[in-house]
Amino acid sequence: MTLAERLSLYLQLTRLNRPIGILLLLWPTLWGVWIAGAGHPAWHIVIIFVLGTVLMRSAGCAINDYADRDFDKHVQRTSERPVTSGRIAPREALWVAASLALVAFVLILPLNNLTLLLSFPAVFLAASYPFTKRFLAIPQAYLGIAFGFGIPMAFAAQLGSVPPVAWLLLIANVFWAIAYDTEYAMVDRDDDIRLGIHSSALWFGKYDVIAVMACYAITLALLDVAGHMAGLGWVYFSGLLMAGGIALYHYSLIKDREREACFKAFLHNNRFGAAVFAGLMLDYLLR
Numbered sequence: 391m392t393l394a395e396r397l398s399l400y401l402q403l404t405r406l407n408r409p410i411g412i413l414l415l416l417w418p419t420l421w422g423v424w425i426a427g428a429g430h431p432a433w434h435i436v437i438i439f440v441l442g443t444v445l446m447r448s449a450g451c452a453i454n455d456y457a458d459r460d461f462d463k464h465v466q467r468t469s470e471r472p473v474t475s476g477r478i479a480p481r482e483a484l485w486v487a488a489s490l491a492l493v494a495f496v497l498i499l500p501l502n503n504l505t506l507l508l509s510f511p512a513v514f515l516a517a518s519y520p521f522t523k524r525f526l527a528i529p530q531a532y533l534g535i536a537f538g539f540g541i542p543m544a545f546a547a548q549l550g551s552v553p554p555v556a557w558l559l560l561i562a563n564v565f566w567a568i569a570y571d572t573e574y575a576m577v578d579r580d581d582d583i584r585l586g587i588h589s590s591a592l593w594f595g596k597y598d599v600i601a602v603m604a605c606y607a608i609t610l611a612l613l614d615v616a617g618h619m620a621g622l623g624w625v626y627f628s629g630l631l632m633a634g635g636i637a638l639y640h641y642s643l644i645k646d647r648e649r650e651a652c653f654k655a656f657l658h659n660n661r662f663g664a665a666v667f668a669g670l671m672l673d674y675l676l677r
Contacts (some may be wrong), residue, residue, distance in 0.1 A: 491516075
């Protein structure tokens, strides 16, 4: 196998060729970075957290493919993933994940002790999430904690403490993750039933669409409260209204539970997160 072919497999393993997961992890991290920095975060912290997001999401994908290698071969959409297809050995996937996590840890070494301390549960959450589909009824909630843990870390990095607004943002991200990953789980519902994998789409059952929309509503309500706690203005809340409009559009996509439309809604959540961040950033810029 040539070096180019090996690198191509690593790109597939870490999903760098499909950045939607990175973006869904990046937006809430940036919410935390910007609010913690009162709209003017230290740029070295911005760079560290952006690069850390990419590295940790990539490491998480490698661990996910290791954990799901026996499940993925039974699903057409995932049967050709590098580990499942045998083109990358399971042990090699673990080495890739460990290497990426180590680089991410090195990145935060210049930051304060609280940030370093919080990095340990962050790594544990990222590494353990792929296994939660075996026993948690709603593993998407666990995903929301894992994807949102950059928020308290961002506050710790800039303030040396983690105020209540940080934890509120984290809880908001949990509900957002349940919303968008339930849309994703609606795509794989039949396969999950056959393989005995837990998901929120199965747990919510016939109320899945209502549950998704309720989670969007709770997310926006919590972000509204967080905005008031942070002293944000009308531009930020306009961003929340825009995000609400995007959530309503998702209803039109998922209401009939068609696979392609549900997957489109999942991908479209990038715009939801971007709308919140755009309102947040502009609110500080226009003061």
